Amino acid sequence: MTTTMGRLAADPASATWTIGAARVLAGLDRNAVLDARTHLDTHGPLPAADLGRLLGLLDASGLTGRGGAGFPLAAKLRALRGQRPTVVVNGSESEPASVKDRVLLRRTPHLVLDGALAVAVALRGRRVTVAVHDAAAAAAVRTAAAQRPDGNRVRVELVSGGFVAGEARALVRALDGGPALPPGRREHATDHGVLLANAETFAQLAVLIRLGRHRFADTGTRTEPGTTLLTVGGAVGRPGVVELPLGTPLGIVLAAAQAGQPRLVVAGGYHGSWHPAVPAIELSRSGLAAAGGTLGAGVLLVLDDSTCALGELARVTAWLAAESAGQCGPCRFGLPALARDVQALCQGHPGAAEIALRHARAVDGRGACRHPDGTARFVTSALHLLQDETYLHLHHGGCGRPVLGLLPIGGRP
Amino acid sequence: MTLEIDWTRCDGHGLCAALLPDRISRDEWGFPVLHGTKLPPDTAVRRAVAACPALALRLTRT
Numbered sequence: 001m002t003t004t005m006g007r008l009a010a011d012p013a014s015a016t017w018t019i020g021a022a023r024v025l026a027g028l029d030r031n032a033v034l035d036a037r038t039h040l041d042t043h044g045p046l047p048a049a050d051l052g053r054l055l056g057l058l059d060a061s062g063l064t065g066r067g068g069a070g071f072p073l074a075a076k077l078r079a080l081r082g083q084r085p086t087v088v089v090n091g092s093e094s095e096p097a098s099v100k101d102r103v104l105l106r107r108t109p110h111l112v113l114d115g116a117l118a119v120a121v122a123l124r125g126r127r128v129t130v131a132v133h134d135a136a137a138a139a140a141v142r143t144a145a146a147q148r149p150d151g152n153r154v155r156v157e158l159v160s161g162g163f164v165a166g167e168a169r170a171l172v173r174a175l176d177g178g179p180a181l182p183p184g185r186r187e188h189a190t191d192h193g194v195l196l197a198n199a200e201t202f203a204q205l206a207v208l209i210r211l212g213r214h215r216f217a218d219t220g221t222r223t224e225p226g227t228t229l230l231t232v233g234g235a236v237g238r239p240g241v242v243e244l245p246l247g248t249p250l251g252i253v254l255a256a257a258q259a260g261q262p263r264l265v266v267a268g269g270y271h272g273s274w275h276p277a278v279p280a281i282e283l284s285r286s287g288l289a290a291a292g293g294t295l296g297a298g299v300l301l302v303l304d305d306s307t308c309a310l311g312e313l314a315r316v317t318a319w320l321a322a323e324s325a326g327q328c329g330p331c332r333f334g335l336p337a338l339a340r341d342v343q344a345l346c347q348g349h350p351g352a353a354e355i356a357l358r359h360a361r362a363v364d365g366r367g368a369c370r371h372p373d374g375t376a377r378f379v380t381s382a383l384h385l386l387q388d389e390t391y392l393h394l395h396h397g398g399c400g401r402p403v404l405g406l407l408p409i410g411g412r413p
Numbered sequence: 414m415t416l417e418i419d420w421t422r423c424d425g426h427g428l429c430a431a432l433l434p435d436r437i438s439r440d441e442w443g444f445p446v447l448h449g450t451k452l453p454p455d456t457a458v459r460r461a462v463a464a465c466p467a468l469a470l471r472l473t474r475t
Contacts, residue, residue, distance in 0.1 A: 184421030184469075328420035333442040362440055368421045 015240030036147035039110035060213035067198030094166030101199040109144035115202030163323035182369035221247035234302035251279025268296025271374025273381035311403030334363035422469035
């Protein structure tokens, strides 16, 4: 069995590989970092694009945000037309299993800056702010900005904080000098004159501007053209950041990642969902939606029979509970209750699964941000899938497998 | 009108549930559970909104 520990987050500059032709990751097979010159050699110059052309490209491709919420980028541009917004690159990547955005910012920062600066120019915004949680990404973006004539418009902000601090509205508050917490009122970053999108979203836009709508649609599906990045980890021989055509079947990715005997996958990150490792699941927004899940933050974690899946679930649920900002009562009290329920389930307490499902329903939709909703989805999808394990823990004192920690928590670089 | 809770403000005092027992109950931690959010802006609803000591309960026009 090919198994490696889920420690890929220890070195985010590690392996990148592709299924099909590399677009966003182009050049990274030959270069540790694409500086201004190797970037131009690899991608060519960026064609000028005014707002009309950008909107035409975005409408044709349907490019959506790659940070988790999946909001169409064209709608954000339209909302801010005529407002000269600040463009914010969200590189905080607070999903513990995700490293794709840091790989982009550290290794191909010019591609991200190309996309962000193109938006700033088209909307006549003055500045591009790149918000990151780690010093290495900050240094790489500063170095890249210093290498380009339009780099004086780029500011890099090193923001701190946990899981919910990466949420778009929390990040906008932090950049304004406020707390890195989601606000209680319904509002969007666009309400603050800020165009915020995830780092991969801007890199994909830079690819789209160069390729044009038709060549961009040479790969992917009809409704979701192009590629996506996934951070692949867990019980695989080849963990790393993978670029693949949207709509690629899960089985192809599992084989390419050298997953020996995959049994379960966690898709979308820790606000995502658990699935049986069914090879036919299409890795696209609509494909995962059809399977009852989400592409979310672009994470794919594989579990095999080497580890106790319920124990893995309990570790992550406890981590998610600890990451609650504690602002909202149902999340503050409900997530720790949910974590205790899953722990009780591991210990074979009868009725624990029913109580956990009840607590998951009790927190769903009852917070300022989507942390309780995402946590509820994560736990509920796992409990529906892990009924055999639940039986073993209830009647036989456990499944006999150790908890290997294939689902990484915390310890982000 | 839509009844909304600002969860960052709500401390679970429970006045809203006491004033609108048909529309609002409380979960096991004391926080309000709304039974439907689309409401006619009647006097009882406005009184509950005004009574919230944390200013967490709101009526919005949608």
